Amino acid sequence: MHISKLAIHQLRCIDKLEFRPHPYCNIIVGENGCGKTSILEAIYLLGFGRSFRKSKTADLVQFGQSDLTVFAAAQSDYDSNEQFGIRKQRSGESEIKVRGRRAKRLSELSSQFPIISFTSDALDIIDSGPANRRRFIDWLVFHVKHNSDVADVYRQFDKVLEQRNEALKLGDDKQIKAWTPKFVELNLQIQSMRNEVLTELQSYVTQTYTQVESSKVNSKPRLEYKLGWNKESDLAEVLEKNRNFEIKRRSCNYGVHRDDIILLLDETPVKNILSRGESKRFVLALLLAAEQLLQAKTQKQCIWVLDDIAAELDYQSIENAFSIGKTQKNQMFFTCIEKDLAIIQQAINFEHAVFHVKHGKMLN
Known part of the structure; x- marks a missing residue:
């Protein structure tokens, strides 16, 4: 369109x-x-x-x-x-x-x-905190897997996270336990969608990076999904084990709202090795890859x-x-x-x- x-x-x-x-x-x-x-x-x-x-x-x-x-x-x-x-x-x-x-x-x-935006704040996806990277992958999830259920899952998650955080602030053990099962369910749904889209995006990034950064044809960009809890552990068990810690902190410290996407080049975080110009080209390659994935999945322009x-x-x-x-x-x-x-x-x-x-x- x-x-x-x-x-x-x-x-x-x-x-x-x-x-x-x-x-x-x-x-x-x-x-x-x-x-x-x-x-x-x-x-x-x-x-x-x-x-x-x-x-x-x-x-x-x-x-x-x-x-x-x-x-x-x-x-x-x-x-x-x-x-x-x-x-x-x-x-x-x-x-x-x-x-x-x-x-x-x-x-x-x-x-x-x-809409794909390449503006003066494009480097925020590298230099700023995890929220910008989560926003990017969620935008892609929304378009690649778009239906009414996807948007609803995110809306429900925001609501349940807010309610569970409120219960943690009050130290209300009954309400914490009441909200936790739905919180876990929504976390696993979002984790699955993010992981699937990120895996598909990886193959396109490899191609577009070579196209944009022709001097680094032998370098390998990689996107690593870092979960907001120990990936070897069951989220429900993590929340149960750390309930008193979360009550003390008065907020939920584990979940997809703590996820991050680690941007790597030859297994090294790009923010540690790339110049400003090289970082811009890395971001541009990432955006071009996102566009190609979106078009392949939805035929949207x-x-x-x-x-x-x-x-x-x-x-x-x-x-x-x-x-x-x-x-x-x-x-x-x-x-x-x-x-x-x-x-x-x-x-x-x-x-x-x-x-x-x-x-x-x-x-x-």
């Missing part, structure tokens, strides 16, 4: 902006602060309901306004244009439209738009948003990575400043459209 029309209202410096993107490649050009990154944020909202920046909803809504809206007409190989949209109040409340009808959950919209790409990657990396756009037929949105436009056009070297933005308005 690709976006055939995008309309943005009252998002940051954008009062009203509408345009018809190219189905494959779009380069959005403008000086810093002109609103080009806000266009990427609008697209990202369709897939995640939030910004890829570390911003609260209130920061996204234009000054003096109470809400923002993003509307998209989208088209696939099988369907004519269908309408999707999200309105977000300054308070954080959302109204969601899927195929022109009001939807109850954000997941109904997110499932239509697999991903939409890429890439902010200030010339500042994040060198010419050769852009050329190596996005040459596949000729065959993948995914839709990409690059932003850049004017002086980097020519080098990006040369690097991608396939059909594209260029849009110039100034003061929150599209000039062409």
